Amino acid sequence: MQKPLLWVTFHLPQELLEPIKSYVDVKMWQDPEFDMPQDEFEAAAQEADILWTVVSNQVTADVIKRAPKLKMIANLAVGYNNIDTEAATEAGIIVTNTPDVLADTTADLAFLLMMMAARRTLEGARALYQGQWKGWQVLGMTGMDIHHKTLGIIGMGTIGELVAKRATGFDMNVIYHNRHEKPNAYGAQYRSKEDLLREADFIIVLTPLTPATRNLITKEELALMKKSAMLINVARGGIVNEDDLYEALIKGDILAAASDVFVEEPVPTKHPLLTLANFTALPHLGSATVETRLGMVSRNVESLLAYFNKHSIPFRVV
């Protein structure tokens, strides 16, 4: 009997396929450095029974319509805004993700990015490497303390709580905004979005990207922030309006910003935000540790094995 075709749309070491390879025929994107271009991804979707995807693969309603055999999508991420889950549900396609396993690692990166912005570390390192470090000056390259400041978390899920946990170790006062007020373990206080924007010294954005959160932070929200405040996005590009953020940084409406995520990834090097000294950028590194990435692969493998063996499927989104 012919085995189902699993299309792995990113490069994965062969040994990680061991647990599932007896169940499927496998095709894999072979370039470890570059993402699979969207047109090649769409061609793969047309012949696949199962897709193993990453966030750069756009699984639109149109892609789903032209994928007659597709039964399952395992997405190597906790976020699944790259997949039209309504269209998948309608077509009877199972979608799975990788929750929790990346939460601590992403919380670490959120904290790192906040500290990079606060202490101007990218600016300082850049000056050093470019031979522009002239000497120790009393007020040279001075940043801002994070301890004893107010941190505002927008989106209080698992990662948000772990950021709050870290913040308590730095004596920060933590406030949060979420769709629903929820008890949380680290004493963070609920605020309306407006109050959080007005009060916080640092704001970390951690919501998923949905129609409701697209452009959650625009010039109106940025105008409410303190002029000394900093905005950090480790969630998804598109939640913070990049044009409005650029304007706010140029005009001094806020002091600095940092982001691990962009509307277009890889972010073009000519992107206006990348020209600003008070903006720190990282290349979507939130979950990028060996342990966590292998954990994410394991989550997807668990879902795939359950599907092959007709068991109830863990980490199912739809």
Ligand code: DGY
């Ligand atoms: C996720 O899991 O959603 C991350 O952004 C991928 O690294």
